[in-house]
Amino acid sequence: MKRRLAREIAVSxxxxxxxxxxxADEAVDMLLEEAHSANEIGAEPGDIxxxxxxxxxxxxMGVAERKAAIDDMLQDHLTGWQVDRLSRVDRQxxxxxxxxxxxxxxxxxKAVINEAIELAKHFGTEESGKFVNGVLGKLISxxxxxxxxx
Numbered sequence: 001m002k003r004r005l006a007r008e009i010a011v012s013x014x015x016x017x018x019x020x021x022x023x024a025d026e027a028v029d030m031l032l033e034e035a036h037s038a039n040e041i042g043a044e045p046g047d048i049x050x051x052x053x054x055x056x057x058x059x060x061m062g063v064a065e066r067k068a069a070i071d072d073m074l075q076d077h078l079t080g081w082q083v084d085r086l087s088r089v090d091r092q093x094x095x096x097x098x099x100x101x102x103x104x105x106x107x108x109x110k111a112v113i114n115e116a117i118e119l120a121k122h123f124g125t126e127e128s129g130k131f132v133n134g135v136l137g138k139l140i141s142x143x144x145x146x147x148x149x150x
Contacts, residue, residue, distance in 0.1 A: 002049075005052065010056050011096055032056060073102065089120070090120060093124070094135055102143070
């Protein structure tokens with residue numbers, strides 16, 4: 001559960017970066033501060049510790065550093081869509097999942113997809129979970145090649 005909360009904070013941070021044009025550090029700092037105090041994200045002050053803080057930073061910084069490459073990968077797996085035309089929430093969830101699947105080896109790809117679907121359902125519309133599942137399902141079929149190229 002703590003990693004799910006960390007991913008929720010990461011998606012919120014990525015969203016903040018896009019909406020408010022803040023840096024990754026500023027977005028993460030703001031949301032982690034909120035998570036450690038009375039907050040609107042549903043976390044109790046003790047729910048997230050140093051390990052989760054580090055995980056959030058790793059995710060957000062990783063996505064920020066590789067955003068162009070991630071968007072290119074996603075674009076190759078979108079049918080009839082452009083990355084910049086996706087809902088902001090779906091885009092952030094897909095970026096996070098793509099980063100974890102391609103650039104990080106600590107979570108199995110199917111677990112990443114399940115987490116992404118849950119995040120999409122939590123933050124997005126009724127259709128977001130299905131959409132995210134479809135895109136990531138296409139991405140996973142070429143995952144080994146993507147990892148080799150990046």
